[in-house]
Amino acid sequence: MIIVMKPNVIEQDIKNVINLVEDHGLKTHLSTGDQITIIGVVGDKSKLSKCNIELMGGVEKIVPVTESYKLANKKFNMNSSIIKVRDVEIGGNKFVIMAGPCAIENEKQIIETAHAIKKSGASILRGGAYKPRTSPYSFQGLEEEGLKYMAKAREETGLPIVCEVTSLKSVETAYKYVDMFQIGARNMQNFYLLKEIGKTNTPVLLKRGLSATIDEWLNAAEYIMSEGNKNVVLCERGIRTFETATRNTLDISAIPIIKHKSHLPIIVDPCHATGKRAYVNPLSKASVAVGADGIMVEVHPNPAVALSDGPQSLPPDEFELLCNELKPFSNLVGKTL
Amino acid sequence: MIIVMKPNVIEQDIKNVINLVEDHGLKTHLSTGDQITIIGVVGDKSKLSKCNIELMGGVEKIVPVTESYKLANKKFNMNSSIIKVRDVEIGGNKFVIMAGPCAIENEKQIIETAHAIKKSGASILRGGAYKPRTSPYSFQGLEEEGLKYMAKAREETGLPIVCEVTSLKSVETAYKYVDMFQIGARNMQNFYLLKEIGKTNTPVLLKRGLSATIDEWLNAAEYIMSEGNKNVVLCERGIRTFETATRNTLDISAIPIIKHKSHLPIIVDPCHATGKRAYVNPLSKASVAVGADGIMVEVHPNPAVALSDGPQSLPPDEFELLCNELKPFSNLVGKTL
Amino acid sequence: MIIVMKPNVIEQDIKNVINLVEDHGLKTHLSTGDQITIIGVVGDKSKLSKCNIELMGGVEKIVPVTESYKLANKKFNMNSSIIKVRDVEIGGNKFVIMAGPCAIENEKQIIETAHAIKKSGASILRGGAYKPRTSPYSFQGLEEEGLKYMAKAREETGLPIVCEVTSLKSVETAYKYVDMFQIGARNMQNFYLLKEIGKTNTPVLLKRGLSATIDEWLNAAEYIMSEGNKNVVLCERGIRTFETATRNTLDISAIPIIKHKSHLPIIVDPCHATGKRAYVNPLSKASVAVGADGIMVEVHPNPAVALSDGPQSLPPDEFELLCNELKPFSNLVGKTL
Amino acid sequence: MIIVMKPNVIEQDIKNVINLVEDHGLKTHLSTGDQITIIGVVGDKSKLSKCNIELMGGVEKIVPVTESYKLANKKFNMNSSIIKVRDVEIGGNKFVIMAGPCAIENEKQIIETAHAIKKSGASILRGGAYKPRTSPYSFQGLEEEGLKYMAKAREETGLPIVCEVTSLKSVETAYKYVDMFQIGARNMQNFYLLKEIGKTNTPVLLKRGLSATIDEWLNAAEYIMSEGNKNVVLCERGIRTFETATRNTLDISAIPIIKHKSHLPIIVDPCHATGKRAYVNPLSKASVAVGADGIMVEVHPNPAVALSDGPQSLPPDEFELLCNELKPFSNLVGKTL
CATH class of the missing domain: 3.20.20.70 (Aldolase class I)
Structure with a gap:
């Protein structure tokens, strides 16, 4: 799962997202570009199913990278x-x-x-x-x-x-x-x-x-x-x-x-x-x-x-x-x- | 309901369709053009629900003109x-x-x-x-x-x-x-x-x-x-x-x-x-x-x-x-x- | 831009992608998870327009995160x-x-x-x-x-x-x-x-x-x-x-x-x-x-x-x-x- | 071409449509049912290209029955x-x-x-x-x-x-x-x-x-x-x-x-x-x-x-x-x- 932050996002918003993700036992990787900041999330994303990260301050969108079906996969x-x-x-x-x-x-x-x-x-x-x-x-x-x-x-x-x-x-x-x-x-x-x-x-x-x-x-x-x-x-x-x-x-x-x-x-x-x-x-x-x-x-x-x-x-x-x-x-x- | 016949349809195919429809108690109106022949069907089309007129000889297609819902209409x-x-x-x-x-x-x-x-x-x-x-x-x-x-x-x-x-x-x-x-x-x-x-x-x-x-x-x-x-x-x-x-x-x-x-x-x-x-x-x-x-x-x-x-x-x-x-x-x- | 690698990707494939991206003057961030490995790319992605990274060994897909229009944005x-x-x-x-x-x-x-x-x-x-x-x-x-x-x-x-x-x-x-x-x-x-x-x-x-x-x-x-x-x-x-x-x-x-x-x-x-x-x-x-x-x-x-x-x-x-x-x-x- | 009239259409509206079509040199066939009245039009419909029959009084819709392409047909x-x-x-x-x-x-x-x-x-x-x-x-x-x-x-x-x-x-x-x-x-x-x-x-x-x-x-x-x-x-x-x-x-x-x-x-x-x-x-x-x-x-x-x-x-x-x-x-x- 990748979290794309808004342009001109403030430092505190990035920290909040990272803290939330890590508090649920997952790891993050931060990439800061000139135009855009993204946070890669590594681990079992079902642990985050009760968090609506999309609604947190500074978040633009969530990009899923894995499928949600397992047994059929x-x-x-x-x-x-x-x-x-x-x-x-x-x-x-x-x-x-x-x-x-x-x-x-x-x-x-x-x-x-x-x-x-x-x-x-x-x-x-x-x-x-x-x-x-x-x-x-x-x-x-x-x-x-x-x-x-x-x-x-x-x-x-x-x-x-x-x-x-x-x-x-x-x-x-x-x-x-x-x-x-x-x-x-x-x-x-x-x-x-x-x-x-x-x-x-x-x-x-x-x-x-x-x-x-x-x-x-x-x-x-x-x-x-x-x-x-x-x-x-x-x-x-x-x-x-x-x-x-x-x-x-x-x-x-x-x-x-x-x-x-x-x-x-x-x-x-x-x-x-x-x-x-x-x-x-x-x-x-x-x-x-x-x-x-x-x-x-x-x-x-x-x-x-x-x-x-x-x-x-x-x-x-x-x-x-x-x-x-x-x-x-x-x-x-x-x-x- | 309108029945559109194929170009160059033969007389007998037209008659068969008309007979079938009229045998079920509906009326027909025949329009013969240079390029196309159509048969208008007048009456309660549910009486034809067991006939697949589309499959009869010489028939090109059926064009419905009324809705199938009544109570919501x-x-x-x-x-x-x-x-x-x-x-x-x-x-x-x-x-x-x-x-x-x-x-x-x-x-x-x-x-x-x-x-x-x-x-x-x-x-x-x-x-x-x-x-x-x-x-x-x-x-x-x-x-x-x-x-x-x-x-x-x-x-x-x-x-x-x-x-x-x-x-x-x-x-x-x-x-x-x-x-x-x-x-x-x-x-x-x-x-x-x-x-x-x-x-x-x-x-x-x-x-x-x-x-x-x-x-x-x-x-x-x-x-x-x-x-x-x-x-x-x-x-x-x-x-x-x-x-x-x-x-x-x-x-x-x-x-x-x-x-x-x-x-x-x-x-x-x-x-x-x-x-x-x-x-x-x-x-x-x-x-x-x-x-x-x-x-x-x-x-x-x-x-x-x-x-x-x-x-x-x-x-x-x-x-x-x-x-x-x-x-x-x-x-x-x-x-x- | 995010590069999602295939499950069970080998080390060398990851290195090849990172080298290619960095050789074009962009930065990368690697996230290695249990199920999936992703490479975040930071910088002007137009520099990569002649590289089809999707076709490199071990790459599953590319996920764009920014829009390609600028003046209308x-x-x-x-x-x-x-x-x-x-x-x-x-x-x-x-x-x-x-x-x-x-x-x-x-x-x-x-x-x-x-x-x-x-x-x-x-x-x-x-x-x-x-x-x-x-x-x-x-x-x-x-x-x-x-x-x-x-x-x-x-x-x-x-x-x-x-x-x-x-x-x-x-x-x-x-x-x-x-x-x-x-x-x-x-x-x-x-x-x-x-x-x-x-x-x-x-x-x-x-x-x-x-x-x-x-x-x-x-x-x-x-x-x-x-x-x-x-x-x-x-x-x-x-x-x-x-x-x-x-x-x-x-x-x-x-x-x-x-x-x-x-x-x-x-x-x-x-x-x-x-x-x-x-x-x-x-x-x-x-x-x-x-x-x-x-x-x-x-x-x-x-x-x-x-x-x-x-x-x-x-x-x-x-x-x-x-x-x-x-x-x-x-x-x-x-x-x- | 078939012209489907509205339920409860008045006699004069039907006449107007028929007159217009016939004035352009085409023939019509009228089918009057309990629920619906339709007018079949026979002849070269391009002669009607300047008439918006859909807008005439009492008309519900037009149903085309022939294709408009000829040379590719x-x-x-x-x-x-x-x-x-x-x-x-x-x-x-x-x-x-x-x-x-x-x-x-x-x-x-x-x-x-x-x-x-x-x-x-x-x-x-x-x-x-x-x-x-x-x-x-x-x-x-x-x-x-x-x-x-x-x-x-x-x-x-x-x-x-x-x-x-x-x-x-x-x-x-x-x-x-x-x-x-x-x-x-x-x-x-x-x-x-x-x-x-x-x-x-x-x-x-x-x-x-x-x-x-x-x-x-x-x-x-x-x-x-x-x-x-x-x-x-x-x-x-x-x-x-x-x-x-x-x-x-x-x-x-x-x-x-x-x-x-x-x-x-x-x-x-x-x-x-x-x-x-x-x-x-x-x-x-x-x-x-x-x-x-x-x-x-x-x-x-x-x-x-x-x-x-x-x-x-x-x-x-x-x-x-x-x-x-x-x-x-x-x-x-x-x-x-």
Whole structure:
């Protein structure tokens, strides 16, 4: 942490800051320039969490130099983590494809989809039972009934299942059914929910918030991990920008950045990122090439009658084509698919 | 709703769309131009919620022309709503000031603050018992203990109290203590939580999400109102942009826009919007001048030792000065303070 | 400037950085912590402009602590500047209103507007002769012919005139006619143009770029000032964000920030910021209240037939009402209008 | 174009709008619903460019349904364009790599770089002679001297050269030397400059503005094309968002969107998009995979002493590695490199 003092700061103000910091057991280094004076602070800055140094006389600003997340930080765990969802390993040598409908609509739809995606090469079945929708008048999901259909689809196909949870109540229900919890973009900073799933040992797919910085995202992962659950997989799904040609803007750079800052696996959701089916194929290829550990794709037996996100869902034949086209890219980056 | 067809669309595709729409009991109007063909749809578009017209052959895009929120819409309720928090009316002839510490730290702090803000002219006491913090290692709030101190402060001063809730559990606890629930920016699209407080009759202060459009914000209000609780007050608290000179960017235009689109009252939180104490005073004046119904300001007896948001909190003397300076502006816009 | 070293940096890397910095005549201060090592650099950092320290072994990142603009910086000129446009002082005790049509259309239109705005209380006449338009097929301005009409309007009313320039050629032409150059948002970083007008002594109204940070904006002012022309007035006109309810998002906080960081005057353009006539009145009041030195408003004798920006232009009667309503706000902040 | 009327609009207002539109030679289609009335307008809407229908009585808003660019629009030219820069074809079967230093520093640097990049597989040499820099105190470029070195490098290696131009004066000078003009992000809406290069027949590399929508970008291309110069290549180089972990946010989706909306070729600049050398390699692979026609990469013989953008420049050995690693990706998408 660096404390930048105001120009023309008086001697006493500098002394006060130094005394305060050292009284809390940290060390300081003073640099006095012609234009500016800075005080470097060395040691565990959490000891200063109750001091608002920014408000002390003569202080211009505080410049942090270390990240506040620890467990998610690559600096403290140099090896890439591999997260197991049943027998599927995410973050290892396999490029993992999660696929399925945005919303679970009925038993037939989900079973049919499960068989189709398995055949094409997907390893995990996704499906929404609790749907966060912008308008209260849109379809909100089948809840537990939907989870039962998902469990049945797993029974028939052997595919592990991932479902979004949106409240403690849904965690309690879903816990009995699912192999992986999904935290959606809107709940990325629902810290209460993060802590609750942090107390379980179920793997978690943590989507990036619409306007979350990478730093905030890793801090959200830290909320889960600091409660004991280390099985976190990140999912880039587009951020909100001024551009309206796509639903969101896929931040493809987030993948190498996360690989640089964290040991956690990261996958890409090209459907929510763009909102348009036609862009899912090229963006999936880009995701493989850039080094992601997998993708999550919306597949629906008949997108034209999907209750949610039809325009960004692939029909089974396009999904099969996608999987086939991804294979050689996957091989190029040294992963199986 | 308008359906824009692709250039060179074939006759049969146009017929299919028209048939589908009319089969659902709506009317269509066809406009055929040299370059483009459009189909206007007239009637209750919710009847089409299970059809993904965007995916039909020949369709280029759908252009919505009406808002999806009803109860929050000024078109369906032309009179400005006045929301009562105990005997304090928000949205009427009073410019309402809510003030208090970001986080409740102990009994003495909150009681002292309550007396100070009441003396200066505030009408409602704020204080956080459940604190959503970016890092899990920051102070998380006193929870029920804090609510008890708030209730005691109300007893001593007569000021109604507003507290943030972040989960069903905190709603159940806070329900017994507070006069107004606050939904924070991070939970604006925690739809489960919105529905739960929609089932109570406690007034709600709904903060705008970090990257929520005005449309999404009013839809979030609709979630609460559609469950029966019509007592919603909106709070603009800054949006996320590329500018880093302030913590967020106060979207001051949101006030006249909300006044144009909705009948709900709206207040401004200049502290979270900027993150810097020095800017609270000028932005509060701007808020009065632009037509807001009130402001929410962080006040702490000693910001330098505040456990949360010290840099953006006012000490009592600056708050008193602020209230005094706001009075003549308030009078100019025809409101008492 | 602070150099943050990587965790586990080796001794030799630290030495190399220190040697390089000191070889360029600057001083260093080393702080070695458990987790991190930082090197504070004291002295004129421009001496290091040819060294990419970020690329040296063991370096994690560079944290700048001082601004790169000097002449525009309040730290080096504590007194607020007053810029004179003929006899109108901007930045002093007067709240200055600039008004006129977006585009000059003909002699009658501009003369009529000039008389109307003068009567209502405006001090400076604006009008566009060179129009930057998103599409090449939109009206592009009358060029020199328009400037002649503006000069005639000045002759008749005594109002100084401000016109946008978009190229060296237009500067050379406009120089003979106008009292103040305007640099539009799209040209804020047209550095060639900035330097050219920096060589004149004509006052400049420098609009903020659509996505310019406050820091970049002050650096753009520095381009003009470093060539010799110190007569710069800033104009906040809205920034680009995700919100689509307004054309742009007025960053009202920019006014107190600029007052804090710079000695230059700043005005607000509420018309471009919102794009809607109905919001001009409340945002103008907010601009007075927040401490701006003036506003720039689009006025057209008949907005319904304006060739550019009709929807955000005021007719003369609404403009008169606006001026009358601004007066008491202006008095409250100690300014005449 | 669709005109949406206000709820409760009166008959006469509807008639007025219809009359105005039809008086200009266009046709209308009226749709009257329970909640809303809309008027579809069919025909050449440029005939209405002098009417501000938005301001007419009873009108709520105008919804455009067609794009304003024609020459750049895929709807009017279904075949992908191939742009020739000397004998290098962009947009065809070759994945084109442009490489070279951010700024030309001296003859030796540019000649050395040219040989190195040619050897590794680049087809076009880039180098900046006119540098737009945020601060006026940063290195501004060698201007004509630099262009001479570039020409010499072309003579030695046979590589065509591309250089940024920032003013009419630099266009006039560079015209004699370069094979392709580059318009930088800051000048994307410098319409005067666009028109000037539109009058030449030199190919143009048009970078996307920092906060330009795809629609604005294609309109900028239209400015060049409508003056006669059809040889435009687009370059995605990152947009400005709230994320600060990278210099800008690479909008990778822009590539399939442009391929969908326009026939012009598009390349990617991963260096400016991220600002960090370590991310150039993975983002280049993603660019190939997503379907771009090429990339532009900054290469410097010794980035540590580069006068501009050192931290995002590759040394020759890393560039060679990049080219080698891109080849198999390029083959996968059916392009040679």
